Amino acid sequence: MILTLDIGNTRIKAAVFEGSIILDSFVFIKSELEKNIKNILKKYKKISNLVISSVSEIEKSIFIGFEDVVNIHFVSNIDPFPFSNCYETPLTLGIDRLVLATGATLKFPNQNRLVIDAGTCVTYDFINDQNKYLGGSISPGLKLRYQALYEYTSKLPLLSLENPENFIGNSTSNSIHSGIVNGLVYEIDGFIDEYKANFSNFIIILTGGDSEFLAKRLKNTIFANSNFLLESLNQTFQYKINND
Numbered sequence: 001m002i003l004t005l006d007i008g009n010t011r012i013k014a015a016v017f018e019g020s021i022i023l024d025s026f027v028f029i030k031s032e033l034e035k036n037i038k039n040i041l042k043k044y045k046k047i048s049n050l051v052i053s054s055v056s057e058i059e060k061s062i063f064i065g066f067e068d069v070v071n072i073h074f075v076s077n078i079d080p081f082p083f084s085n086c087y088e089t090p091l092t093l094g095i096d097r098l099v100l101a102t103g104a105t106l107k108f109p110n111q112n113r114l115v116i117d118a119g120t121c122v123t124y125d126f127i128n129d130q131n132k133y134l135g136g137s138i139s140p141g142l143k144l145r146y147q148a149l150y151e152y153t154s155k156l157p158l159l160s161l162e163n164p165e166n167f168i169g170n171s172t173s174n175s176i177h178s179g180i181v182n183g184l185v186y187e188i189d190g191f192i193d194e195y196k197a198n199f200s201n202f203i204i205i206l207t208g209g210d211s212e213f214l215a216k217r218l219k220n221t222i223f224a225n226s227n228f229l230l231e232s233l234n235q236t237f238q239y240k241i242n243n244d
């Protein structure tokens with residue numbers, strides 16, 4: 001049994017795997033990391049490996065106490081991956097993006113793949129049918145867009161995510177919802193259209209905390225899977241064991 005841990009910019013997500021099946025999953029905040037791992041390991045005594053993807057500054061010392069119970073693996077930029085990394089700055093590429101690219105490469109062989117992760121940030125990652133990771137884009141996520149409008153202006157309120165009633169916002173609130181939600185939907189559809197114009201035969205995977213909200217608003221048909229990062233982390237670990 002394997003425990004995968006996705007330490008994101010805002011939240012932590014965890015899943016217990018038996019083979020490729022998720023037996024249980026959890027979401028918690030950073031300050032409750034230690035407590036939650038302890039409880040999960042207590043509940044699932046057969047967990048032998050803890051696999052961690054982190055984009056956050058997290059004290060590795062938190063994990064020292066668990067070393068007697070499980071093997072601990074941090075995914076790093078210098079691990080083996082199933083694609084060749086064409087990023088000009090491979091060592092600055094986010095671990096979450098490396099893990100997503102690994103999952104996409106292994107799960108969808110011999111085709112072009114675009115992974116969109118709509119979390120704190122929205123990331124786009126493209127791996128072509130020659131298994132070359134080409135790069136992608138980084139933009140602010142939905143929640144971050146609401147926060148940014150509030151923090152960097154005097155007059156704009158802090159709103160929470162809401163479906164815009166119309167593309168023409170007829171009030172301050174409706175203008176903000178339209179700008180943020182429609183804006184991101186246009187962005188994602190625009191990127192997909194651009195990829196489609198340049199590459200044929202490719203799969204699009206949408207994941208992250210806002211994936212379900214966004215999936216039903218996109219013009220393009222995509223494959224939404226909110227567990228894609230955790231599933232990919234499990235695959236990244238299997239790949240590492242077999243190729244190290």
Ligand SMILES: Nc1ncnc2c1ncn2[C@@H]1O[C@H](COP(=O)(O)OP(=O)(O)OP(=O)(O)O)[C@@H](O)[C@H]1O
Nearest residue numbers: 008009010011118119120121141142143208209210
């Ligand atoms: N309970 C929640 N807490 C925070 N964000 C949530 C919650 N439920 C849904 N969301 C949405 O999820 C988005 C954040 O996504 P996610 O949880 O994947 O981010 P994260 O933990 O920072 O991970 P990552 O850094 O990998 O993006 C926010 O834009 C927000 O709209």
Ligand SMILES: CC(C)(CO)[C@@H](O)C(=O)NCCC(=O)O
Nearest residue numbers: 055092093094095096097121138
């Ligand atoms: C873009 C984020 C913040 C998304 O979680 C993460 O992947 C990251 O910290 N990336 C480093 C920069 C890069 O990927 O080029």
Ligand SMILES: [K+]
Nearest residue numbers: 117119120121
């Ligand atoms: K993200």
